[in-house]
Amino acid sequence: xxxxxxVPALGxxxxxxxxxxxxxxxxxxxxxxxxxxxxxxxxxEVLALIGPNGAGKTSMLNCINGFYRxxxxxxxxxxxxxxxxxxxxxxxxxxxxxxQNVALFQGLSALDNIMVGRNLKMKRGFAWxxxxxGPALREEVEHRALVEKIIDFxxxxxxxxxxxxxxxxxxxxxxxxxxxxxxxxxxxxxxxPMAGMNLEEKEDMCRFILDVNKQFxxxxxxxxxxxxxxxxxxxxxxxxxxxxxxxxxxxxxVKRDRLVVDAYLGVAH
Numbered sequence: 001x002x003x004x005x006x007v008p009a010l011g012x013x014x015x016x017x018x019x020x021x022x023x024x025x026x027x028x029x030x031x032x033x034x035x036x037x038x039x040x041x042x043x044x045e046v047l048a049l050i051g052p053n054g055a056g057k058t059s060m061l062n063c064i065n066g067f068y069r070x071x072x073x074x075x076x077x078x079x080x081x082x083x084x085x086x087x088x089x090x091x092x093x094x095x096x097x098x099x100q101n102v103a104l105f106q107g108l109s110a111l112d113n114i115m116v117g118r119n120l121k122m123k124r125g126f127a128w129x130x131x132x133x134g135p136a137l138r139e140e141v142e143h144r145a146l147v148e149k150i151i152d153f154x155x156x157x158x159x160x161x162x163x164x165x166x167x168x169x170x171x172x173x174x175x176x177x178x179x180x181x182x183x184x185x186x187x188x189x190x191x192x193p194m195a196g197m198n199l200e201e202k203e204d205m206c207r208f209i210l211d212v213n214k215q216f217x218x219x220x221x222x223x224x225x226x227x228x229x230x231x232x233x234x235x236x237x238x239x240x241x242x243x244x245x246x247x248x249x250x251x252x253x254v255k256r257d258r259l260v261v262d263a264y265l266g267v268a269h
Contacts, residue, residue: 016040016042017040017041017042017043017076018041018042018043018077018078018186018187018219019040019041019064019075019076019077019078019187020038020039020040020041020075020076021037021038021039021040021060021063021064021073021075022038022073022074022075022076022081023036023037023038023072023073023074024036024037024038024060024063024070024072024073024074024075025037025070025071025072025073026056026059026063026068026070026071026243027071032243033056033059033243034056034059034060034063034070034240034243035056035242035243035244036072036073036244037056037060037073037240037243037244037245038073038245039238039245039248041187041219041221042219042235042236043219044213044217044219045219045220045235045236046209046210046213046219046220046221046222046233046234046235047219047220047221047222047234047235047236047237047238048221048222048223048224048230048233048234048236048237048238048251049061049221049222049223049237049238049240050223050224050225050227050230050237050238050239050240050254051239051240051241051246051263052241052263052264054242055240055241055242055243055263056240056242056243057191057223057240058100058191058223059243060240061097061189061191061221061223063075063084064085064090064095064189064221065085065087065090065091065095065097065189066084066085066086066087066088066089066090067087069083069084070083070084077090077093077095077187078093078094078186091120091183092120094183094184094185094186094187095185095186095187095189096117096180096181096183096185096187096188096189097180097188097189097191098173098176098177098180098189098190098191098193099176099191100191100192100195100223102169102172102173102176103176104164104165104172104175104176104179105164106163106164106165107163107164107165108163108164109160109161109162109163109164110151110156110159110160110161110162110164110167110171110175110178111147111151111160111161113164113175113176113178113179114147114150114151114175114178114179114182115143115144115147115182116179116182117147117178117179117180117181117182117183118143118146118147118182118183120183146182147178147182150178150181150182151178153181153208153211154174154177154178154181154208155204156171156174156175156178159171159175169196169197170196170197170198170201170204170205173193173194173195173196173197173201173205174204174205174208177190177193177205177208181212181216181218185218186218186219187218187219187220187221188212188218188219188220188221189220189221189222190209190220190221190222190223190224191222191223192223192224192225193205193209193222193224194206194224194226194229195225202226202229206229206232206233209222209233210233222234227255230251231251231255234251235250236248236249236250236251237249237250237251237254239254239257239259239260239263241259241263246259246260246263247259247260
């Protein structure tokens with residue numbers, strides 16, 4: 001059977017989780033980035049993936065949304081089990097993503113970057129969109145109205161027409177979050193959403209992430225190195241080290257785990 005073809009989910013009832021990772025392994029040549037990792041992401045929660053640099057966190061997100069194809073294991077999303085879900089399939093099925101390094105179109109305005117997130121929702125073809133006439137224009141107006149609500153929600157009205165490349169790093173991260181939200185995701189993957197931010201910017205981003213989760217009901221999985229942020233934001237924490245899962249639990253449980261303490265202190269394995 002083709003590993004990319006959906007098959008009925010096995011194990012726990014799909015209603016218990018939105019996505020489940022089952023014994024996933026990923027290698028690049030002789031380098032094992034992920035080693036037999038399993039966990040689930042439950043509907044409506046904020047799940048943190050933490051671990052030292054090189055632990056396999058970003059590689060795991062790349063497997064979830066299809067940038068990488070694992071050599072072993074399966075990922076079950078909304079009741080369908082696959083070895084891999086291609087990026088466009090993930091996006092069309094409600095998985096949105098931000099990146100460790102900002103991935104905006106630097107020569108476009110903040111507004112136009114966010115509008116890119118509506119592309120999958122648009123029904124008119126490229127020619128209609130290029131001409132911006134009739135039905136295509138009406139469709140664009142409808143999508144722009146939703147984007148304006150996201151701009152208001154993230155409090156970036158003042159920079160909506162500014163070129164993305166001219167914005168401070170913290171605001172670029174906020175625009176990238178806005179673009180992901182424009183996709184109306186069920187599952188939002190955030191790769192170090194607060195990297196490079198000062199304290200005030202981190203506080204704002206924490207507030208927005210919690211509001212996205214509570215107000216929109218969006219399930220969130222995030223990678224973050226700031227342990228104070230992890231403890232404040234997350235319902236559960238998964239800890240990776242050298243590609244293996246070494247701990248899972250509530251923030252309080254994880255921070256007391258000896259294996260986690262050793263991993264962060266660099267104790268020899």
